[in-house]
Amino acid sequence: MLDRTNTAVRADPHPLYRTLREEAPVVYSPTLESWVVSRHADVMGVLHDRRWSNDPRNSTTTGALDLQGPMGEFLNGILLFMDPPDHTRLRSLVSKAFTPRVLERLRPWVESLVDQLLDDAAEKGEIDLMADLAFPLPVAVIAELLGVPVADRDVLRGNSRDLIWLIEYDMPPDKLPAAWSAALTITTYLL
Numbered sequence: 001m002l003d004r005t006n007t008a009v010r011a012d013p014h015p016l017y018r019t020l021r022e023e024a025p026v027v028y029s030p031t032l033e034s035w036v037v038s039r040h041a042d043v044m045g046v047l048h049d050r051r052w053s054n055d056p057r058n059s060t061t062t063g064a065l066d067l068q069g070p071m072g073e074f075l076n077g078i079l080l081f082m083d084p085p086d087h088t089r090l091r092s093l094v095s096k097a098f099t100p101r102v103l104e105r106l107r108p109w110v111e112s113l114v115d116q117l118l119d120d121a122a123e124k125g126e127i128d129l130m131a132d133l134a135f136p137l138p139v140a141v142i143a144e145l146l147g148v149p150v151a152d153r154d155v156l157r158g159n160s161r162d163l164i165w166l167i168e169y170d171m172p173p174d175k176l177p178a179a180w181s182a183a184l185t186i187t188t189y190l191l
Contacts, residue, residue, distance in 0.1 A: 002029040002036060034059075055083050074183055080167065097145050106144065113140055135161070146190070155189045 002016075009016050020027070020038040029036050037043050046052045053059075056075055075081050079090050096102075117136060121127035139160050143153045159182035165175040166183060 002031055050084070053083050054081050054087070056081055058083075071180055071183075074187065075166065106141070109144065110137075110141060113137065152189070156186060159185050 017038060020036065024036075025039040026035065026037050026042055028034075037046055057072070079087060079094065082090065114133070114137065117133050118127075121132045127133065136157065139157050140153065143156050148156060162175070162178040162182035163186060165171045165179040168175075171179065
């Protein structure tokens with residue numbers, strides 16, 4: 001059922017998600033070497049239960065990732081992979097960048113950016129919502145929040161596509177070098 005090589009599921013995972021929610025809301029997947037939790041209430045339960053961990057160092061399986069070397073150090077510094085109290089402390093710092101007042105000040109700029117992205121798609125005569133809107137929009141907003149100059153934003157935009165493989169549940173091993181290179185490039189730039 002949960003097969004990393006199933007291209008049909010990768011192209012349209014929603015029927016599988018529905019089946020999981022209805023028939024196997026909490027199930028261990030030997031192919032993924034992890035638990036899959038598919039109902040909102042169950043997910044919230046896991047997220048609030050200290051017996052579960054986001055920290056890859058607490059995992060019994062790490063797949064292609066070497067958590068002892070530089071990649072492990074990098075992943076251990078990502079908020080997404082932290083457990084409380086570190087996660088709680090850093091999340092409270094990051095959340096200050098997302099207050100309603102800060103976000104409201106960005107609204108005109110974001111609306112203008114969305115208009116531009118939609119205009120670009122209209123000129124092409126078609127739109128791929130993921131590639132043309134859902135991907136570039138958050139990358140641009142994050143770059144703006146971080147103060148990355150417009151001239152340098154291609155560093156983030158170009159590498160973000162590869163970087164995202166580090167948090168995909170089914171990263172093919174051949175994607176690891178590009179993902180790691182992107183992580184190093186972005187980290188080096190931001191430092």
